[in-house]
Amino acid sequence: MNVWLFKTEPSTFGLDDLRAAPGATTSWDGVRNYQARNFLRDRIALGDRGILYHSSCAVPAAVALLEVVRAGYPETPSPTSVPPRRSASAPESERPVWYAVDVRLLLPFPHPVTRPVMREHPDLTHSRLLQRGNRLSVLPLSAQEAHAILDLAGVDPAAIRDAAK
DNA sequence: GCCAACGTTGGC
């Protein structure tokens, strides 16, 4: 089972919004980066876990454990979700460009795990998450990184494999 | 507000 980091700006959609969503579940859409899109489309599997991360805010931090409840699917067609045609007479491209997954809140952390705290942990000091200029909104975490974050959050890392509530 | 990183765009 893989663990993914899902980055979001809480002013747009954060932990509180996820809590309030029906079934504490949301469609993770709107990703407009090809590398992140490839993760959504090809790599993220049903049952994978996620760690919700708040960015571009007063206290950037990992805040919750998530479960992937629906694997990659095309975003609802919209003007920006299918490739542009090369000309008016060209056929529409068959393959959608942008994909989403659905995630459900498994466990809000007892306390957020901030960047300074993460930097102290030997398994996280070199994490991509902490590197400057990391602009990937969805990225894979190693088992060690995921474990370390849960540990710092005061969550039993066994929570990663525990069945949904 | 500043600045680093890096993806995208567009001229050639």
Place this chain on the structure above:
DNA sequence: GCCAACGTTGGC
């Protein structure tokens, strides 16, 4: 196909 300019992300 190269690469400079530009825009966006995101921490601080």
